[in-house]
Amino acid sequence: xxxxxxxxxxxxxxxxxxxxxxxxxxxxxxxxxxxxxxxxxxxxxxxxxxxxxxxxxxxxxxxxxxxxxxxxxxxxxxxxxxxxxxxxxxxxxxxxxxxxxxxxxxxxxxxxxxxxxxxxxxxxxxxxxxxxxxxxxxxxxxxxxxxxxxxxxxxxxxxxxxxxxxxxxxxxxxxxxxxxxxxxxxxxxxxxxxxxxxxxxxxxxxxxxxxxxxxxxxxxxxxxxxxxxxxxxxxxxxxxxxxxxxxxxxxxxxxxxxxxxxxxxxxxxxxxxxxxxxxxxxxxxxxxxxxxxxxxxxxxxxxxxxxxxxxxxxxxxxxxxxxxxxxxxxxxxxxxxxxxxxxxxxxxxxxxxxxxxxxxxxxxxxxxxxxxxxxxxxxxxxxxxxxxxxxxxxxxxxxxxxxxxxxxxxxxxxxxxxxxxxxxxxxxxxxxxxxxxxxxxxxxxxxxxxxxxxxxxxxxxxxxxxxxxxxx
Amino acid sequence: xxxxxxxxxxxxxxxxxxxxxxxxxxxxxxxxxxxxxxxxxxxxxxxxxxxxxxxxxxxxxxxxxxxxxxxxxxxxxxxxxxxxxxxxxxxxxxxxxxxxxxxxxxxxxxxxxxxxxxxxxxxxxxxxxxxxxxxxxxxxxxxxxxxxxxxxxxxxxxxxxxxxxxxxxxxxxxxxxxxxxxxxxxxxxxxxxxxxxxxxxxxxxxxxxxxxxxxxxxxxxxxxxxxxxxxxxxxxxxxxxxxxxxxxxxxxxxxxxxxxxxxxxxxxxxxxxxxxxxxxxxxxxxxxxxxxxxxxxxxxxxxxxxxxxxxxxxxxxxxxxxxxxxxxxxxxxxxxxxxxxxxxxxxxxxxxxxxxxxxxxxxxxxxxxxxxxxxxxxxxxxx
Numbered sequence: 015x016x017x018x019x020x021x022x023x024x025x026x027x028x029x030x031x032x033x034x035x036x037x038x039x040x041x042x043x044x045x046x047x048x049x050x051x052x053x054x055x056x057x058x059x060x061x062x063x064x065x066x067x068x069x070x071x072x073x074x075x076x077x078x079x080x081x082x083x084x085x086x087x088x089x090x091x092x093x094x095x096x097x098x099x100x101x102x103x104x105x106x107x108x109x110x111x112x113x114x115x116x117x118x119x120x121x122x123x124x125x126x127x128x129x130x131x132x133x134x135x136x137x138x139x140x141x142x143x144x145x146x147x148x149x150x151x152x153x154x155x156x157x158x159x160x161x162x163x164x165x166x167x168x169x170x171x172x173x174x175x176x177x178x179x180x181x182x183x184x185x186x187x188x189x190x191x192x193x194x195x196x197x198x199x200x201x202x203x204x205x206x207x208x209x210x211x212x213x214x215x216x217x218x219x220x221x222x223x224x225x226x227x228x229x230x231x232x233x234x235x236x237x238x239x240x241x242x243x244x245x246x247x248x249x250x251x252x253x254x255x256x257x258x259x260x261x262x263x264x265x266x267x268x269x270x271x272x273x274x275x276x277x278x279x280x281x282x283x284x285x286x287x288x289x290x291x292x293x294x295x296x297x298x299x300x301x302x303x304x305x306x307x308x309x310x311x312x313x314x315x316x317x318x319x320x321x322x323x324x325x326x327x328x329x330x331x332x333x334x335x336x337x338x339x340x341x342x343x344x345x346x347x348x349x350x351x352x353x354x355x356x357x358x359x360x361x362x363x364x365x366x367x368x369x370x371x372x373x374x375x376x377x378x379x380x381x382x383x384x385x386x387x388x389x390x391x392x393x394x395x396x397x398x399x400x401x402x403x404x405x406x407x408x409x410x411x412x413x414x415x416x417x418x419x420x421x422x423x424x425x426x427x428x429x430x431x432x433x434x435x436x437x438x439x440x441x442x443x444x445x446x447x448x449x450x451x452x453x454x455x456x457x458x459x460x461x462x463x464x465x466x467x468x469x470x471x472x473x474x475x476x477x478x479x480x481x482x483x484x485x486x
Numbered sequence: 487x488x489x490x491x492x493x494x495x496x497x498x499x500x501x502x503x504x505x506x507x508x509x510x511x512x513x514x515x516x517x518x519x520x521x522x523x524x525x526x527x528x529x530x531x532x533x534x535x536x537x538x539x540x541x542x543x544x545x546x547x548x549x550x551x552x553x554x555x556x557x558x559x560x561x562x563x564x565x566x567x568x569x570x571x572x573x574x575x576x577x578x579x580x581x582x583x584x585x586x587x588x589x590x591x592x593x594x595x596x597x598x599x600x601x602x603x604x605x606x607x608x609x610x611x612x613x614x615x616x617x618x619x620x621x622x623x624x625x626x627x628x629x630x631x632x633x634x635x636x637x638x639x640x641x642x643x644x645x646x647x648x649x650x651x652x653x654x655x656x657x658x659x660x661x662x663x664x665x666x667x668x669x670x671x672x673x674x675x676x677x678x679x680x681x682x683x684x685x686x687x688x689x690x691x692x693x694x695x696x697x698x699x700x701x702x703x704x705x706x707x708x709x710x711x712x713x714x715x716x717x718x719x720x721x722x723x724x725x726x727x728x729x730x731x732x733x734x735x736x737x738x739x740x741x742x743x744x745x746x747x748x749x750x751x752x753x754x755x756x757x758x759x760x761x762x763x764x765x766x767x768x769x770x771x772x773x774x775x776x777x778x779x780x781x782x783x784x785x786x787x788x789x790x791x792x793x794x795x796x797x798x799x800x801x802x803x804x805x806x807x808x809x810x811x812x813x814x815x816x817x818x819x820x821x822x823x824x825x826x827x828x829x830x831x832x833x834x835x836x837x838x839x840x841x842x843x844x845x846x847x848x849x850x851x852x853x854x855x856x857x858x859x860x861x862x863x864x865x866x867x868x869x
Contacts, residue, residue, distance in 0.1 A: 114771045115800075159635045170633065172642070173610050188847060194767040194800055196825045199842030200851050201596070204609055204642025208635050228692045252551040254574060254663025295694045297731025298724050354631040358551040386633045387552075426633035434636070441636055445623040450638040452854035456847060468637065 018075055018098075022057045025067045030104075032056040041099055045086040045146065047347050048397065049432055053080070053094035058101040062121065062217050065105065069215060070185035072098060078462040079183075081211040083123060083154030086146040088350055089431025091158065091210050091467055100215065102153050108132050109218060117176060117193060119220045122153020129221075138223035141168035144427070145335050153216050159208030161427030163259035163334070164291065166385040168224065170427065172207045177220040180206060180213070183458040193220055205453060210429050211464040213457035227258070227293035231303045232321040234330050235310035236284040240264055240368070240380070242314035243286035244361035247384040249309045250290075251357045255302050258291040260385030261334050267341075267379045271333045274340035278333025284316065288384065289334050291327075337381045338392070347397035349410055350390055352434075353417035354426040357387045366416045367391055374409040388426035389417065415440065430468045438470055447473035491517075491534055495541040499616065499624060499655050505537050506652065506860065507622035515863045518649030520560060520591030523584040528595070528648055528829075529836050530865035539590050542655060545569055547630065553661040554613060554630055559590025559654050575661045578605035582754050582829075590654045596646030599754060600697035600721065603798045605662060608645050614658040617644050619651060620856025630658045643851065649862040650843045651855040665696070665723025670749060671733065671742040672719055674712035678702075678781060681716065682774035685797055687739045688718075693732060697721035699753070700773075700795040702781065708792065709752050711745050718797070719749065756792060762806040763829040764817045770800040776824070777802055780816060787812035836865070 023031045032038055033055050042050045059065040072079050080094035082101050092099075105121035108129065112118070113136035120129055126147035129140050143162035144150055150160070156178065161170045168174075177191040191203030206213050237243040243262055250260060263271070265285040272282050280287055288310060292302050307318045321327040341348055355363045364380065367389075371378035382390040391413050395406045414424055414437055424430070424437040438447060451474035454461070461474070494516075496502045509516050517533035521540045543560035550573040557566055563577075564585040570576050581587070581597035591597075593615065598607040605611065614628025617640075627640035644654055676684065681700065688698070699719045706712035711719070720742070722732050736742050757763050768776055777795055780802060784791040789812055795802040806813050810832060818835070820826065828839060841864055843852060852859070 115769045161633060165633070169606070169610060173606060192825050194769065194825050196765065196767040196801060196827055198825070198827050199848050201609055201642045201646050202847055202851070204645070205639050208639055212638070248551055251553065256663070295692045295728070295732065298726070298728025301725050301727055354633050356549060356552040356554070356631055358549055387631055388633050421630055423629045423631050423634045423636045425636050426631070427635060429635055430637065438637065443626065446625045446627055446640070449619065449623070449625045449640055449855070450627075453638045453640060453643065453851070456850040456854055
């Protein structure tokens with residue numbers, strides 16, 4: 015590894031290669047406490063050419079690697095276990111903002127909000143807005159197919175990425191997609207987005223920028239019953255009104271936020287709040303606001319507060335966006351899931367989550383994208399308490415199984431990574447998992463990029479090791 | 487060869503798998519097709535048998551409250567439209583062609599129409615699908631929820647794969663609510679030289695449209711919306727206040743009039759009996775120049791051409807009839823910064839067309855899912 019370190023240092027400089035355990039400790043986990051892996055070495059290229067040279071050096075040495083953006087991921091996906099970690103956080107150049115055509119080209123380490131600020135100058139914005147947007151990178155967003163509250167109306171990263179220049183693990187450079195949005199042949203860009211660093215590394219990403227909505231209304235509805243809030247959510251979706259965002263927080267989460275520096279003025283005696291953004295042209299939008307407020311009241315909302323100005327909207331959103339930060343105060347460890355269920359199933363699934371938590375003596379908090387059915391059941395706990403950790407783990411496993419039984423999936427925006435890999439066989443049959451392995455082989459036949467993530471190793475091993483068992 | 491070829495019409499997924507495995511055993515390539523309403527499209531296929539998904543039809547699951555629907559691949563667009571309209575919903579896809587075309591073929595060809603302006607293309611709308619690969623195995627990526635990043639994205643891979651990776655047997659789609667009012671406006675009678683400032687004015691104003699299509703003078707006449715000059719068709723969907731306000735915005739840009747929404751049905755059939763159909767896309771800001779370039783070239787060679795363009799996506803669709811040979815340079819030229827998507831060409835032209843489903847990465851994809859090139863093998867030698 016010393017020889018490799020020297021090779022990489024010759025490319026990026028000595029200061030940009032870390033090999034000492036004390037230096038690598040910062041890269042042993044991502045945004046999801048509970049997983050710890052230590053890379054053998056971490057390298058931080060500062061230019062596109064350096065990144066290309068690093069990947070090609072690793073290819074020549076046939077060394078596995080893990081790409082990492084800001085390390086804010088919530089699936090253990092950017093952890094390197096004895097392999098090389100490639101940090102992309104120095105590649106922060108916004109290469110182009112083409113305001114007329116509504117696209118931007120950026121290096122992978124550009125922070126989401128940096129792009130937002132650059133776009134805002136032109137009255138534009140980049141729609142995907144994960145809660146970690148002040149730290150997470152566009153390259154990471156593309157790798158995870160990240161979402162965010164406003165993806166309910168505007169779509170996830172896949173829907174906003176039009177072209178990526180990608181270096182494959184073997185060092186070949188390919189262009190996937192096109193700036194015009196149409197490309198003949200297979201949608202390899204679609205396959206690349208969300209591939210969790212297993213298919214290669216984006217050297218640059220071209221994404222859509224949308225005009226800012228001329229008018230936005232933010233509503234906060236509070237309920238004395240979580241079930242009523244869930245029923246209100248289902249009814250809003252079924253009504254055909256499409257909010258830009260429709261978020262839910264349960265009473266425990268509300269009280270936690272309100273006791274933190276992120277207090278947003280939510281009523282602390284409620285059992286749930288819905289935070290709803292309605293945006294668009296001014297014409298007719300007031301009717302949608304009225305309709306959503308009426309649906310909330312029909313389903314038991316005690317109050318429906320409509321923000322009067324941008325400052326109040328920002329305040330109300332602060333509570334939601336910083337809720338997971340507030341949870342850090344509750345205990346040393348946090349576990350957070352990312353299941354998605356059909357929107358009509360929300361009331362039943364939330365009840366089941368509560369029952370599962372009660373059965374294991376675990377307080378489960380719900381802060382999530384209700385409009386998408388994208389649940390984030392979360393638990394703060396003491397990971398050093400073995401009994402508590404066991405109960406939390408069992409509780410989370412049962413919650414995930416309940417979501418799958420309800421017709422849902424295991425991840426809506428965080429990715430599979432390490433955290434959800436064990437659930438993959440519950441969701442997909444062997445043939446589908448094997449087909450995913452074959453797609454991975456197309457991009458990375460040696461499985462050197464982020465190996466051991468997304469698809470269980472045995473699925474791929476079975477495919478590779480048993481050719482006789484395959485159809486002739 | 488295919489005109490007299492036997493057509494297999496499996497009624498179950500197991501039958502599709504059997505057909506695929508038989509093909510593998512006999513080394514007999516298959517043409518994968520839906521209802522066969524659009525067989526003139528795409529490259530000529532070398533196949534001794536056709537595998538039609540038309541018998542695999544019907545709604546599998548529809549939960550209006552979730553705004554999702556799962557249907558067998560052979561289900562017609564008309565059937566899905568009827569089913570969803572009864573609940574005030576639609577799929578937001580209006581590809582060219584017959585409404586009896588199937589949802590499976592729509593997804594396999596990634597076909598969309600003017601509504602892509604608001605709702606995107608099939609890659610944005612498909613939540614999950616089931617397919618039988620060239621190995622004869624069933625794969626079931628994606629799901630029935632509106633947000634899903636579990637596993638590598640085989641859904642996007644199969645969407646737009648033109649049947650080269652196997653047969654899609656069912657799909658799950660995101661639905662949208664039908665608008666309370668659906669109003670189509672036409673701005674008519676302008677010269678192509680006015681298109682650029684007109685599009686600039688549209689972009690500068692706060693419009694929220696379902697569709698925005700440019701149509702050339704001949705097409706406008708065919709559609710019965712104008713007797714001379716080019717036209718813009720603007721589709722608005724929303725409540726009373728929305729329609730009133732947006733109409734005022736449009737009229738502030740240029741005088742418009744309401745036209746029968748049935749115009750979109752006629753629009754979808756514009757390519758009927760065309761001999762060549764090619765989409766040429768590029769920067770939105772250069773759309774007017776692209777339109778003008780193609781119009782001038784078509785006029786110079788006296789070709790029977792109609793044009794329409796999706797304004798927000800920068801795509802010009804060129805529909806040519808009769809003797810299209812003089813137009814070959816226009817339709818086949820590779821222009822830097824532009825993309826060319828071929829929908830239909832004269833048979834003899836295809837041999838000069840690169841196969842987008844072969845080549846480096848694409849060839850490896852095909853090797854991974856249909857190594858024997860059983861499915862929709864191009865007539866000329868495949869890579």
